[in-house]
Amino acid sequence: MIDDTRQRLIDAAGAIFSEKGYEAASVRDICQQASANIAAVNYHFGDKKSLYVAAVRHAQSCADSENPEVVWPAEMPPAERLREFIRTMLERKLDTSKPHWHLGIMLREMAHPTEACAAVVEDYVRPMANGLREILRDLLGQDYPEDQGNLIGFSIVGQVLFYYIHQPIIRLLIGNEAYDKLTVQTLADQITNFSLAGMGLGPAPGHAAAAVPVQSEATS
Amino acid sequence: MIDDTRQRLIDAAGAIFSEKGYEAASVRDICQQASANIAAVNYHFGDKKSLYVAAVRHAQSCADSENPEVVWPAEMPPAERLREFIRTMLERKLDTSKPHWHLGIMLREMAHPTEACAAVVEDYVRPMANGLREILRDLLGQDYPEDQGNLIGFSIVGQVLFYYIHQPIIRLLIGNEAYDKLTVQTLADQITNFSLAGMGLGPAPGHAAAAVPVQSEATS
DNA sequence: ATCTAATTCAAACAAACGTTTGATTCGGGT
DNA sequence: ACCCGAATCAAACGTTTGTTTGAATTAGAT
Numbered sequence: 001m002i003d004d005t006r007q008r009l010i011d012a013a014g015a016i017f018s019e020k021g022y023e024a025a026s027v028r029d030i031c032q033q034a035s036a037n038i039a040a041v042n043y044h045f046g047d048k049k050s051l052y053v054a055a056v057r058h059a060q061s062c063a064d065s066e067n068p069e070v071v072w073p074a075e076m077p078p079a080e081r082l083r084e085f086i087r088t089m090l091e092r093k094l095d096t097s098k099p100h101w102h103l104g105i106m107l108r109e110m111a112h113p114t115e116a117c118a119a120v121v122e123d124y125v126r127p128m129a130n131g132l133r134e135i136l137r138d139l140l141g142q143d144y145p146e147d148q149g150n151l152i153g154f155s156i157v158g159q160v161l162f163y164y165i166h167q168p169i170i171r172l173l174i175g176n177e178a179y180d181k182l183t184v185q186t187l188a189d190q191i192t193n194f195s196l197a198g199m200g201l202g203p204a205p206g207h208a209a210a211a212v213p214v215q216s217e218a219t220s
Numbered sequence: 221m222i223d224d225t226r227q228r229l230i231d232a233a234g235a236i237f238s239e240k241g242y243e244a245a246s247v248r249d250i251c252q253q254a255s256a257n258i259a260a261v262n263y264h265f266g267d268k269k270s271l272y273v274a275a276v277r278h279a280q281s282c283a284d285s286e287n288p289e290v291v292w293p294a295e296m297p298p299a300e301r302l303r304e305f306i307r308t309m310l311e312r313k314l315d316t317s318k319p320h321w322h323l324g325i326m327l328r329e330m331a332h333p334t335e336a337c338a339a340v341v342e343d344y345v346r347p348m349a350n351g352l353r354e355i356l357r358d359l360l361g362q363d364y365p366e367d368q369g370n371l372i373g374f375s376i377v378g379q380v381l382f383y384y385i386h387q388p389i390i391r392l393l394i395g396n397e398a399y400d401k402l403t404v405q406t407l408a409d410q411i412t413n414f415s416l417a418g419m420g421l422g423p424a425p426g427h428a429a430a431a432v433p434v435q436s437e438a439t440s
Numbered sequence: 441a442t443c444t445a446a447t448t449c450a451a452a453c454a455a456a457c458g459t460t461t462g463a464t465t466c467g468g469g470t
Numbered sequence: 471a472c473c474c475g476a477a478t479c480a481a482a483c484g485t486t487t488g489t490t491t492g493a494a495t496t497a498g499a500t
Contacts, residue, residue: 027457037477441500
């Protein structure tokens with residue numbers, strides 16, 4: 001019970017910082033939401049910035065649920081591995097429970113790249129790209145040109161990240177009610193079937209979907 | 221020359237808003253960088269928020285300096301209209317001559333949407349989406365489900381915007397020399413062929429396709 | 441030259457910000 | 471009971487914010 005207000009401050013700070021950003025979030029609002037005095041943040045953390053880094057660290061330590069690599073069954077056909085790859089990536093990116101500032105930090109790094117960008121690429125993006133490259137090699141064959149394979153990988157990942165980054169625009173474009181009807185499985189199937197056909201491989205095997213166009217599946 | 225300070229204010233505001241965010245950017249800094257008086261923002265735009273909205277709108281609208289929508293020859297087949305659509309969008313987005321903060325301020329709007337997002341959608345995104353929808357309707361037929369058409373549009377636009385947004389990651393992933401060999405025409409053909417095949421309307425991009433850089437653009 | 445409207449300027453406005461202060465309350469050790 | 475440090479509180483601190491004001495300046499038309 002001693003450090004109760006300290007923890008409440010971290011929780012409230014994470015919520016408000018992620019919602020309004022660092023500058024827009026005020027210490028008064030955080031303390032009010034934490035049912036703490038205004039001077040509590042200065043007593044427990046020193047200043048506003050120290051509270052922010054404490055909240056970021058806490059959120060990061062709590063968000064270790066994402067596993068860096070996913071292992072597929074060896075006998076799974078490559079088309080289904082691609083579907084799982086896309087579905088898993090969508091699931092992680094569109095997970096509404098994870099803190100919202102992940103997107104903000106990443107987009108800021110895209111606009112103003114720092115050395116952190118290279119670290120993220122080597123730690124996270126490169127392994128994921130290699131995993132996708134393996135799937136594409138099994139799909140397209142060993143002799144497929146590497147440059148073409150890269151472009152196809154970009155086309156696939158670009159489709160996924162579009163729903164992650166441009167969510168506000170999509171909501172405004174098709175309406176909130178239409179957006180909320182979209183499910184991860186729907187998008188994963190759309191992107192997978194579209195991409196498989198884009199590679200000239202037709203819809204995924206085992207599905208009774210029509211041959212050429214992506215027909216409407218069962219809409220939830 | 222009359223509205224010179226107004227334009228200087230928009231440019232300075234875009235740069236500072238993109239770098240520091242809306243709340244952290246002060247109108248004093250903006251006016252100082254624009255060599256304008258502090259009251260200029262209030263005189264020309266009313267308040268800080270209106271200046272921000274003007275900067276965001278400018279970031280999207282100055283790409284198409286002439287017309288929000290491009291008119292195609294009526295006899296042009298829909299597949300080639302799609303190719304031109306993709307090539308034009310790529311050309312506008314990857315134009316290296318346009319200011320650096322256009323991407324930054326847009327990505328910040330994606331992370332923390334404000335009323336400027338809705339303004340951009342109505343002024344710029346919605347007409348472009350309607351233009352793409354017309355092309356897709358000609359490609360897929362009148363009776364194609366609207367929801368499915370939206371998803372296909374998202375898949376196409378997502379591929380284009382990937383190269384716009386994630387340029388730092390692509391450079392780190394495939395190397396600068398490989399990235400600099402990419403041309404707008406190469407990417408446009410890749411995305412167009414991939415997407416046409418994804419809709420079941422054309423051959424998949426093959427190995428021997430004309431993937432060689434055709435022309436070198438002016439690089440700064 | 442004179443008038444008029446548009447534009448720029450320095451100065452000050454009230455409000456909100458992060459931070460600090462000093463008194464007050466609470467709990468366990470002596 | 472006494473004391474001491476931890477913790478919380480209301481109030482005020484000085485600074486910076488966005489915004490407003492009214493005079494000064496400019497440019498064009500009469």
